[in-house]
Structure formats: structure tokens, C-alpha cells
Amino acid sequence: MERSxxxxxxSFDPEPLYGVLVDCGFTYETKxxxxxxxxxxxxxxxxxAGKQPDVH
Numbered sequence: 001m002e003r004s005x006x007x008x009x010x011s012f013d014p015e016p017l018y019g020v021l022v023d024c025g026f027t028y029e030t031k032x033x034x035x036x037x038x039x040x041x042x043x044x045x046x047x048x049a050g051k052q053p054d055v056h
Contacts, residue, residue, distance in 0.1 A: 002046040011036045 008014070013032065021028050021042060030040040 004044045006042045008040045010038045013038050
């Protein structure tokens, strides 16, 4: 099992991104920390050597 984590910091709530993340096999967590700061933590877990969703 391989785990990949990332942090994306936006100046707005990137709501349109959430569906894309889920479709590509990611989970996410976000919370507004300032008027113009939205950190989005993403995690993707790969199990085995099977085909993974394409990331666009």
C-alpha cells in the first residue's frame, strides 16, 4: 500500500475541485483559516499494482 499526501493552499474555497479529487481516488479535508486562506489536504492510497484512476 502506498500513501500520497499533498497540501494545496487557495485564496478561496475550491469547491469545484472536490468532485474531481474524489473521482480520481483522493480524499480531502479543508477548513477556512483566514478570510483568504483555504488549505486543502489531500490523500490518495494505492493498494497493489492495479490500474489507478487517471489524474487530469
